[in-house]
Amino acid sequence: NAGVTQTPKFQVLKTGQSMTLQCAQDMNHEYMSWYRQDPGMGLRLIHYSVGAGITDQGEVPNGYNVSRSTTEDFPLRLLSAAPSQTSVYFCASSSLPYREGTEAFFGQGTRLTVV
Amino acid sequence: DQQVKQNSPSLSVQEGRISILNCDYTNSMFDYFLWYKKYPAEGPTFLISISSIKDKNEDGRFTVFLNKSAKHLSLHIVPSQPGDSAVYFCAASPSNMRFGAGTRLTVKP
Numbered sequence: 001n002a003g004v005t006q007t008p009k010f011q012v013l014k015t016g017q018s019m020t021l022q023c024a025q026d027m028n029h030e031y032m033s034w035y036r037q038d039p040g041m042g043l044r045l046i047h048y049s050v051g052a053g054i055t056d057q058g059e060v061p062n063g064y065n066v067s068r069s070t071t072e073d074f075p076l077r078l079l080s081a082a083p084s085q086t087s088v089y090f091c092a093s094s095s096l097p098y099r100e101g102t103e104a105f106f107g108q109g110t111r112l113t114v115v
Numbered sequence: 116d117q118q119v120k121q122n123s124p125s126l127s128v129q130e131g132r133i134s135i136l137n138c139d140y141t142n143s144m145f146d147y148f149l150w151y152k153k154y155p156a157e158g159p160t161f162l163i164s165i166s167s168i169k170d171k172n173e174d175g176r177f178t179v180f181l182n183k184s185a186k187h188l189s190l191h192i193v194p195s196q197p198g199d200s201a202v203y204f205c206a207a208s209p210s211n212m213r214f215g216a217g218t219r220l221t222v223k224p
Contacts, residue, residue, distance in 0.1 A: 004158070033211065033212075035214075040124075040216050041216060042117075042119070042121075042204060042214040042215050042216040042217055043159070043204065043206075043212075043214040044214070045211055045212070045213070048211055058211065059213075090158055090159070092158075102147075103149065103161035103164065104149075104161065104212065105161075106151075106158030106159045106160070107158050108156070108157055108158050109156075109157070109158055
């Protein structure tokens with residue numbers, strides 16, 4: 001079972017460069033989201049989607065764009081990388097927005113360093 | 116504004132003893148709470164959850180307690196095992212999950 005697949009696992013960017021973090025799930029989940037993990041901050045929600053064609057902002061959306069053209073894929077774009085975006089990024093998917101009996105499945109993460 | 120707080124960054128317990136991890140929240144709209152476990156270089160994995168209509172949920176060695184009036188929940192692990200050593204995140208949701216900062220649990224043999 002592939003579950004949630006994130007690529008790449010590691011990336012180093014120069015300030016001002018752009019890139020796309022890929023996320024794909026094979027569980028036919030409607031709900032997908034992106035989090036970033038920083039020391040002492042836990043996981044903070046960047047953007048989320050409740051289905052193809054529908055996205056919305058989370059807690060820390062600035063500097064990031066998302067799109068959801070298919071159920072399976074939810075890429076995260078950094079438009080102009082900044083050192084403050086150095087973090088570990090996690091993609092998650094679930095069958096519904098979190099209700100009893102629902103759990104989110106996470107990818108293995110992308111460690112991004114912006115220099 | 117951290118709506119979910121885990122005030123203990125770390126906890127160390129002896130193998131076989133009880134581990135108690137705590138979590139506080141501020142938003143009374145939260146109605147579903149989850150605990151995730153995370154090993155280094157891996158994504159978080161779901162451990163146990165509880166809805167606001169309950170005050171306790173058990174799954175094997177793991178029990179989550181919810182005190183709505185205090186806006187507090189706790190995760191009990193009994194007995195603790197060395198393989199339980201990981202970072203534990205508390206999360207709360209009315210729709211999207213909000214996470215605490217995590218508690219690093221170390222279980223010593």
